[in-house]
Amino acid sequence: MDFKATDIAAFLNGEIVGDGDVKVTNVSKIEEGKKGTLAFLANPKYEHYIYETEASIVLVNKTFEPRKEISSTLIKVDDAYKAFASLLDMYVQATTKVKTGIEQPSFIAEDVSLGDDIYLGAFAYIGEGSKLGNKVQIHPQVHIGENVSIGENSIIHAGAKIYPNTVIGDRCIVHSGAVIGSDGFGFAPQEDGSYKKIPQIGIAILEDDVEIGANTTIDCGTMGHTIIRKGSKIDNLVQIAHNCDIGEHNVFAGQVGISGSTKVGNYNKFAGQVGLGGHITVGDNVTLGAQSGVAQNVKSDQVLFGSPAIEIKQAMKAYVALRYLPEMRNDLSRLKKEMEALKNK
Template sequence: MDFKATDIAAFLDGEIVGNGNVRVSNVSKIEEGKPGTLAFLANNKYENYIYTTKASAVLVNKSFIPREEIEATLIKVDDAYEAFASLLDLYVQSKADSKKGIEQPSYISDKAKTGENIYVGAFAYVGKNAKVGDNVKIYPQAYIGDNVTIGDDCIIYAGVKIYDDCVIGNRCILHSGAVIGSDGFGFAPQKDGSYKKIHQIGNTVLEDDVEIGANTTIDCGTMGSTLIHKGVKLDNLVQVAHNVEIGEHTVSAAQTGISGSVKVGKNCMFGGQVGIAGHITVGNNVLVGAQSGVNSSAKDDQKLLGSPAIDIRKALRAYGLIKDLPEIRKDVIHLKKEMNSGKNNK
């Protein structure tokens, strides 16, 4: 990335205030801006930094009116936050475009099919009958098992493991350490107290535009598929068990655990460390607060909090009572003493 301010303004349909010839080669926070970087101001709480930042250029909303002189070049746009996100897309793409070709040592089965303009990093493995689409980037030490299908424009970061028979859609991003298609947790108790493994013979399917965080694991189906529908975003360290189905554009924060055979609807949002019990259904547009435990099915549009999770309004009232319990206890003890004192005086 190395652009003049005028080039950035043209790309964003913005207006220049200041030196349009200034060049930027990186991005920075406005409070940590350095010469040669581009920052942005979208939240008025950070306005004071724009008067002292060393960033060479700053994206601001067209409505922004400075109170003091600003050294940096301003690029005025309709929405500074959205414009900055678009530039980050361009920045990341320019870095990714530098990754091309097949590094050695790596292994690609002679029975695998690979598309055009792919990158395979050193020590990566692509198994028999795998299909890799166009513009896919497979970083070092990734494992792509037999019969795996990967769509176009995917990024498979270092150390990702995709088990046999799994399907990855177009434009998916799998971050380092993610495991797709590992065995579900299935064991049959035996009379002698031991457990016999139930073999997991299904697969995992990720539809288009899914992003999976670092060290997140998605188990294969015992039979059939674990289904992650299009647009789903899972944070780091999320566990999705066998035969789960997650609806379109649902998002989940870190350390969430979804038990086996759960059906999750569209456009749900789960906070960090949410736990969902097995074999239940979560409807569409359900919001679940952090550290909640969902142990029964949830209807569309519910907002849940707590463990066990209940309606968020009831949960907040209950937490308010819990906070006051020490004082309530003192009051009860005091009332009991008064009552006993009254009885003794009769």
């Protein structure tokens, strides 16, 4: 599909600088821009690419003032990153064909409730008592256990596994290989040193507008439930253990691990490989840097880093000092020898 600069600017309520008739058919990174593509510049550290990119159109912030000549047509908007995301969303909606119907072979238990305009891919399995809302999309090789509820416009991608009694809200996305509602890691130590499995009889709940990445696992509760509250976005290869309560509009990057019965508030950002111990509480608006380890409660409105995680400025000072430890050790050893020499005189 062709998109003209004037049409894009009208959609984004942007200002054109350059040729308004230029057309694009695809998108690109600004550093890899080619003719016929649209790119964006939001981070100032990438500014040098805008003077050499071949992208036909570049979205920029209204505050951007070029220091050299630019060959691309610019569209100035309030927030280039958000505008680019809006364009991608429009492009996907315009080019993606929404499937409907039931492909064969697939299995649907007799008492399953199916909404209107659903899609069920080949080799999918829908267990007894399950309920699928309107316009739900179940892709091939998905397993949905008994008494599962999936809300309207939710998408379960190929190969995902949804355990019995799981509740999934409206407009959720579960990516390939994800497992929702599997047993929590509960074992009771025995006198002979062995472990006896503790039955996990709770459920997992995803509220509306939750997205779960590929190969992420969310355990059911031992009793009660594990819950991911509305609007939270969870990356690939994340583990959320039994009876966790994850608040609204959180974002967790890949390989985050959250131990059982941990409560996380709202609007938090966890970078890759963050680990949280069990039975702790994290407040709201907390940012945890990559590989941070958290073993105790965290108050709201903090930026932490390190393992154990501490306030970011303190952590940076500690890491700077760490670089000088070998030199400091040598200095200390030298001073010790000098002091011993003075004593022996």
